[in-house]
Amino acid sequence: MVSWFGRRAKRLEIPRLTGRGESLPTMKVDLGELVPPLPQFLGQAAYMELGVFESLAQAATAAPTVTVKGQLSRSAGLALAKHEALVGELRRHGSDPAEAMAPFAAELDAFRRMRAGATWPESLIGCYLTTGLLDDFFAALAVGLPGDTRSRVVKLIEQDAGFAVVVTEVTRAIAVDPKLASSLALWGRRLVGDTLLVARSALHVSGDLSRDESRIEPVFTEIIAAHTRRMDELGLTA
């Protein structure tokens, strides 16, 4: 068993799945009981999506062709739309969006800079894999939100994020230079740790560590399994 609280930290076991190309299943478990207060949840999720917009816009600027620049810009627009929908939820609940997001800015800005990596393919993978993980995580956590908000928020987090272009471009880059695969696989594995720290920071834990861990573990196992499928889809060994 993995400890998310660092007490019994051991090497993370990442399951290796083989069903390349199969559609990602919806999470079967949820973290509803560990959801933080609504403004905190929405503030963190909204600022996270704003960072996805920034990362994708930056990747668009560095894109090698006009076609790919256009595709990545559209993906950035989808992330911006998610951000704005979450900001709309904050307003609907009487929260000031900037105030709700501000506590998460420093950590998520650093996280955004980290995932940019050193090369364009790394920046693409960095944005895709971390956003996949965090979207899955926030969707699992959103199950604990009250009433109507829950279904609206889960639905908008699960919207298509326009990452098909990333899969296409990374696959193309590896086809051109097969040696890339091992360094990109390493990069994909390295991203997991920092991403789980961001996820961990969003949990509203009860204080009963062993009880919390027993709730968290199956969700994180599923989240890691979905990450592994994304790596697989990119042709990378997880």
Added chain:
Amino acid sequence: MVSWFGRRAKRLEIPRLTGRGESLPTMKVDLGELVPPLPQFLGQAAYMELGVFESLAQAATAAPTVTVKGQLSRSAGLALAKHEALVGELRRHGSDPAEAMAPFAAELDAFRRMRAGATWPESLIGCYLTTGLLDDFFAALAVGLPGDTRSRVVKLIEQDAGFAVVVTEVTRAIAVDPKLASSLALWGRRLVGDTLLVARSALHVSGDLSRDESRIEPVFTEIIAAHTRRMDELGLTA
């Protein structure tokens, strides 16, 4: 008289207006006769708006507060929507958007890097003033487009571009450090030359230089007057 073709080049006279805050009038003159073929016009305008998206997204990433980051991101989203609407026009007319935009990529990418300037206020002003000039210019040129396309394109180019945040932030930066005003004014004036070169490259000239110049001159005079009003609005001496 200013020569736009470099034969009788002389110092550009920029009129100094005083009516700060007055709304910018619609262009009274047009360049309709000098409009290039439709795919060329739409390709250049679409790529220009994609560059505005990139510049604003970059300015959002460098924004000093969460509030301003959110505002600049929304402005970037508006530029992206303009880009996508122009791409939609290209598709509607059977053009491949990437193919139509590609001839303008190198020049407009260099132009985007130039206007980023050396500081955050310079990048804000760089994007605002050049986009204002080019939107005015493309709107004047679009008058020569055929039928329905004309009204749709003019309308979408003239859409609010969400630059109010730029005016607010630049004014705030100057209030904090009044010495900024003179260097930013210089920057605002320097931007005009390169921007008019981009505009110039879009004109489908007849070859009769003096006839072309007599059409172009009143339009560029109005475009410069509108630029001067934007400088004025920012508190900068044009």
